[in-house]
Structure formats: C-alpha cells, structure tokens
Amino acid sequence: GKQADVLRCPHIANTYSVRQHFMNIICDTNIWYEIGNNQFELGNIPNENNLIAVFNSIDEFTKTSNLVKNEIYTRNAIQAMFKFSDKHAIFEPPLIHLLKLDNPKIKYDIRKMQNFIIEFTEKIANGYKITDTLAFKEYCIERDKNFIDLTEYTNSISNKIKQNIKNIKQHRKTESMPIIRDLISKIVSYQSIKLSEDFDWTKIELLTNTLRVYFTKLETGAIKAVKNDWYDIFILAYVQQSDKIWTKDTKLISLIKEANMEKYLFNN
Secondary structure, rough: OOOOOOOOOOOOOHHHHHOOOOOOEEEEEHHHHHOEEEEEEEEOOOOEEEEOOHHHHHHHHHOOOOOHHHHHHHHHHHHHHHHOOOOOOOOOHHHHHHHHHOOOOOOOOOHHHHHHHHHHHHHHHOOOOOHHHHHHHHHHHHHHHHHHHHHHHHHHHHHHHHHEEEEEEHHHHHOOHHHHHHHHHHHHHHHHOOOOOOOOOHHHHHHHHHHHOOOOHHHOOOOOOOHHHHHHHHHHHHHHHHEEEEOOHHHHHHHHHHOOOHHEEEOO
C-alpha cells in the first residue's frame, strides 16, 4: 500500500475546541475502509463538513484480524483516517467524552491514557506490519474478553426479563428513558464519576433513543447482543445535535430509524 505522508498527531490535547458551529460527520469504522480504498467519491461532501474519527474506530483498528488477513486494505483505511481527521479526531473513549460533555473542565491526558492506540495506528499507517501473527491473535482475544463477558451477561439478563414479560406489545410501550439515562450515568461512573443531575440529555438524544430501542429488542427476544454492538452503539455518544453519523452498518441504521432518529444519519 502507498505510504502515508508525514503522519502526526498534533492537536490531540484539545479536541473539543474544533467542535464548531458547522456540521461534524462522525465516521464509523466501515466508512474509513471505504474512503481509504476509494470505494466512493468524496466530492459531494461540502468542505465545511468535518469528517471525525473517534476512539471507537481508532481502537478497533488496533485489534482487527484484518491487519493480518487484509493488510493493505486496512492500512489504506487507517491512512484515510489520519488524512481526513488528523486535526480533529476525538481520542477520548465514549464514556470519558460524555463526562467532558457534562463538565469541559475535566482533565484527561490523551497521550498518557491512549498513547498505545495512537502509536500503534501511526506505525501501521507508516508501513509497519504484524510479524508475530499468533501473538497478535492472542492479544486480540484478550482485548475482546471484556466485551464478550459483557455480551454474555447482557443476553443472560435480557433472557430473564423476557421470561417475565406478560405482554410484549405493552412492554414495548413502557416508558424506559429514565432507566436508560440512569444506566448510561452508572456506566460512566465506572470510569470516574456519575453524570451531573442537570446533565443536558438532549445533547445525546441519538444515543439514548437508539439504546432504548436496542434494549427493548433484547428484552423481547427480537435480537441477541453480540460483542461488536458496544462499539457500534456507543459511537453515537459522540453525535451531538448539530452532527451526523455516517455508517454502513445495517443493524445500527435500522435501530436509529426505529428510534425515529433518522435526521442524524448522513447519506453520501
């Protein structure tokens, strides 16, 4: 694959300063693959729109088997991510992002906390290869363990809830938004502290509404959780009211539409 130009990661100390008045387009990992491998034209995206890479995608690129199976294809995707989002990538994990959305004064040292994923993706973009494929495979399995455990736990709880549902149609109508908000706040608190009582939930209405549909589908047995769901759904934590999400993930798109949040979808 073609080598990247000089790759750098400046500006990461203050990613929030770039979230200006014009529209930002939060790009899912599958979009970087398509951009990097010239699978569609970018000409019809106005210049004032920022293509934003976020932690979820950057982290996914550090533990994908595609680095071994589709090396050049993946390198091209990572290079595209640096090229288009070099100055305004968001390196904070989604839960930290929510904390900073709640209180911009919260300090988070990106270089200290996320130095590995930054350096790893920079090296791959610059032509480094995975040499010990067996060790890398074991590393990927280890990195995914928490997500697999969380997925099994979620399916187990959902199954218990399903067994106690008397009327599925009625259950779908149950007002669950307070539960969803409390859940998000609790998950955030595992990282640090809970969101404040006066947190402006309208800022992340895409995440909360989509999550509500997702959990209703789990609880009624319409779907089962899979480990990638956490990356796919929590990428929505970065999408604020003036932003769009750009994804080709049909499951995520379907959940967003069912949540009546179609206005957030960017369609190239």
